[in-house]
Amino acid sequence: MKIFRTITLSALLLFTLVACAHDGKVAVGAINTDELLAQYADFSQAYRQVELSEQELAQVKRWPDKLEVTTYFGTWCHDSQREVPKMLKILALRPELSSQLIALDINKSEPEGRASDAGIAFTPTFVITLDGRELGRIVERPETSLVADISAFLAG
Template sequence: MKIILVILFISISISAQNKMVTDSKTEKPMLLGYCNIDAFQDSSFAWWYNSEFENYEPDEEVINNIGERLNSYKIEIVLGTWCSDSKREVPRFMKILDMLSYDLNNLPLIAVDRDKNSPDGNIDSKNIELVPTFILINDQGEKGRIIETPVETLEMDLLDILNN
């Protein structure tokens, strides 16, 4: 009986984490609230996620300069699966994290609707105006953000935040 309850709890936790709703503008599925990377393997999102992830080629010299320094940071990603910038930048950012072997347990993904609202994630306190927003947080608090599109490249902007 205990095993059944544990399996049921895990199943409910996983499914609750990747909540899909219908976008009222497009009538297509969108994620809302906390989600994990597995959500992007759903057929509604995999076509754009996998394409951007595979095709992006980060600058390896910049990646090497970032190195293990990123491991002392928590990163929050606020995104909209309805947003073309999120569809482009989030998979690219995930590729960078993959190259750095970043611990995805330090990576909350918070999906918002078109009004930048989410039932989770205390989104109001984050002052999100554009998505995606990548927030780097260390022991002293927020270190920096990459908002909507990078100034240079994602990896260069990330390095700039770490160096400042």
């Protein structure tokens, strides 16, 4: 009976994850913003709805040019669908900042092994670095907001 329950719960979880994938498409590996927004309507719609306050705009403009943001996310992940468009809108304000979008499968992996190397366990995970040194990570959702959390990393 215990095995039947385990199999049933596993099947239900798998079905839920697959049902959350956009048209069964799951991006895996490096992807750019234009591709993501063109191919995944949930991300595109959320991106169009993002609005930053004047205070947030001012904070982002003060970030150093050498700041780097690596985003590990899943196109199937509701947290990613909520947070990644916000980060993309922020990064669009500062195109000189270095950024990478790395899409992961439901096992939180991708062919080049970058997620494994970075110890990624949850999506999205935003890894913030400056001059090759990791300042901090935002995992699944920010403490305050993406802008406030990154600004706090920079101040700390």
